[in-house]
Amino acid sequence: MHNHLTPKFSVITVCYNAQATIEDTIQSVIAQTYHHVEYIIVDGASKDRTLSIINRYRDRIATVVSEPDKGLYDAMNKGLRLATGDYVCFLNAGDSFHEDDTLQQMVHTLRELTELPDVLYGETELVDAEGHFVRMRRLQAPEHLTWRSFRHGMLVCHQAFFAKRTLAEPYDLSYRFSADFDWCIRIMKKSKVLHNTHLTLIDYLEEGMTTRNHKASLHERFRIMTKHYGWLSTVVHHAWFVVRAVIKK
Secondary structure, eight states, X not given: OOSSOOOOEEEEEEESSOTTTHHHHHHHHXXXXXXXXXXXXXXXXXXXXXXXXXXXXXXXOSEEEEOOOSSXXXXXXXXXXXXXXXXXXXXXXXXXXXXXXXXXXXXXXTTTOSSOOSEEEEEEEEEOTTOOEEEEOSSOOOSSOOGGGGGGSOOSOGXXXXXEGGGOOXXXXXXXXXXXXXXXXXXXXXXXXXXXXXXXXXXXXXXXXXHHTHHHHHHHHHHHHHHHHOHHHHHHHHHHHHHHHHHHO
C-alpha cells in the first residue's frame, strides 16, 4: 500500500482504424502532469495510418499491441492482462482526459484518505469530433455510488470509472455492446469504498460504438440488469426510463 496515496494508473486505449481520433487521445494521456501512469494501446491490426501515428509517440507508451482480435471487449481484456497499475482506466480512441492535470486532481481528492478506494469515479462531458463541448452526460454520477445504483441506468460513464486492477475481472464476451455495464456492476459488487472525486474527468466522443448500435445495446442492458437485479425490478425501472424520456422531450 502506498504511504502517500500516489497510485499508479494503467490507462488503456483500444482502437481500430482510428487515424482520425487516436492522436488526440494519445496526446491527452501523455500530457498528464501526474506521472505514475502506464499507458497501454491495444490496436486491432488497423489497416489505415493508426499504427504509424501511435509509433510517433512510442517512447511515451509503455506497451503497444497490434494484432487481430475478436472485438472491442476482447481487445480490452488484452489490455487488462497487460496492466500493472493500482487502477485501470479505459480511454478509447476519440476520448480524452478533461484537463492536462485530471489525474493529479483525482489524486488530490484522496488527500484525507489513508487507503486507496476500490473505485474512483466522476462526471463526463460529451464533445464533438472537433473536441468542442456539446453537453454534460445526461445521467449524472450519484453522490454515493453502489452496485445498486445502476438499476437506474449507467450513471457513471465507463471511461470515468477507475477500478482497482485487483478487482477487475475480464469482460464477458457474450455481450457485444454493453459488456462494460456488466463489468462495472461486477466490480462494484466486490467494492467496499467507492470514491466520488466530484470532478469532470472525461471528454467523451459522442459517436461511440454503443451509440451507433443503440437498440442492440439496450437489449443487452436489459439482460444484464435482469441478471443482477432480477426481472421485476428491471421491468419497473424500464417503465420509469420510458416515462423519464417522455418528460424530458
